[in-house]
Amino acid sequence: MRRSRQVPNGRAMTRHGGARFKMALAVLACVLLLAPPAWAQSRPTAGQQVVLVTGSTSGLGEEVARRIAAGGAHVIVHGRNRERGMALVDEIERSGTGSAWFYAADFASFAQVREFGETILRDYTRLDILVNNAGFGSAPDERLLSEDGHEFRFQVNYLAPFLLTRMLMPRLLDSTPSRIINVSSLASSPIDFDDVMIENNFSGGRAYGQSKHSQVMMTFDLAEELEGTGVTVYALHPAAYMDTPMVRRLGQRPMATVDEGATALMQLVTSTEIESGQFFNGLRAGRAPNAQAYDLEARAMLKELSEDLTGLR
Numbered sequence: 001m002r003r004s005r006q007v008p009n010g011r012a013m014t015r016h017g018g019a020r021f022k023m024a025l026a027v028l029a030c031v032l033l034l035a036p037p038a039w040a041q042s043r044p045t046a047g048q049q050v051v052l053v054t055g056s057t058s059g060l061g062e063e064v065a066r067r068i069a070a071g072g073a074h075v076i077v078h079g080r081n082r083e084r085g086m087a088l089v090d091e092i093e094r095s096g097t098g099s100a101w102f103y104a105a106d107f108a109s110f111a112q113v114r115e116f117g118e119t120i121l122r123d124y125t126r127l128d129i130l131v132n133n134a135g136f137g138s139a140p141d142e143r144l145l146s147e148d149g150h151e152f153r154f155q156v157n158y159l160a161p162f163l164l165t166r167m168l169m170p171r172l173l174d175s176t177p178s179r180i181i182n183v184s185s186l187a188s189s190p191i192d193f194d195d196v197m198i199e200n201n202f203s204g205g206r207a208y209g210q211s212k213h214s215q216v217m218m219t220f221d222l223a224e225e226l227e228g229t230g231v232t233v234y235a236l237h238p239a240a241y242m243d244t245p246m247v248r249r250l251g252q253r254p255m256a257t258v259d260e261g262a263t264a265l266m267q268l269v270t271s272t273e274i275e276s277g278q279f280f281n282g283l284r285a286g287r288a289p290n291a292q293a294y295d296l297e298a299r300a301m302l303k304e305l306s307e308d309l310t311g312l313r
């Protein structure tokens, strides 16, 4: 008796349960479409451009990643701060245009840069644009060392992107026409090859300037090396003292907006007419701020040293 009474109730329950289940599935599908959960890694679709913007968890990189995604590309967001990185991914994914995913890697560690490079090679079959933007400014005015024991700005701002660029070169070469944009600066200090790690007469400004100047030297070298391959290379001073955390940490009153810097960077992202191997000051091509960038012997010394320090040789 108990069982026979339960059956009709049970059937009725199943019918209503089925409807509720379907409703719940439909609601879940809508929720997933509107807000993909953290575990649903976004992938580029066939034909979609893939752009890696290092240091896109704040400041210039964040704004440029947003603009590139708004143009429909898949943006690889990078930085150390996972929360800010995922917040940007979320914002881009919800916008309905473009797509994004975040990877954390600390450039003060070659092990992390190598792992990051290998992960990108594994996860992406194309890379149209590499924007080497991640950077650490001149404040605090202290001599810091990286995990690998090198002068901190030299490693984070220059050696790490040198290594990453070399690692990702096969993808860039497979994705031509492709490009590399090195976000450098007018702040520039020549390299003293007897004291590259700045053990003497250190200042945060000198260390930052040396690292940014090294990026320009790398740009000129790479452009020559890649001539005729379809990979173009540029260096850019985006704008002076933009309103970003880097400038605020310096205690400097901002003199430019992130919008100005982002507009200059977007010109190099979107233009198809610009000759490779140039230094841009904002929207205009010009001479590099430091004559050492044109010294072929100095460039060869820096390249050899960088290959040794990053373990590429």
Ligand SMILES: NC(=O)c1ccc[n+]([C@@H]2O[C@H](COP(=O)([O-])OP(=O)(O)OC[C@H]3O[C@@H](n4cnc5c(N)ncnc54)[C@H](OP(=O)(O)O)[C@@H]3O)[C@@H](O)[C@H]2O)c1
Pocket (backbone or CB within 6 Å): 054, 055, 056, 057, 058, 059, 060, 061, 078, 079, 080, 081, 082, 105, 106, 107, 108, 132, 133, 134, 135, 136, 156, 183, 184, 185, 186, 237, 238, 239, 240, 241, 242, 243, 244, 245, 246, 247
């Ligand atoms: N601001 C200016 O006026 C100015 C002028 C000329 C050139 N620039 C250049 O423009 C670029 C962007 O600067 P910004 O002003 O936008 O600076 P920012 O707001 O401080 O952003 C720097 C970005 O670099 C990342 N980063 C810093 N240290 C890192 C490390 N050890 N490993 C991995 N990522 C690291 C940060 O990631 P997390 O926050 O997640 O750690 C952040 O995403 C830099 O290359 C800078 O030299 C800026």
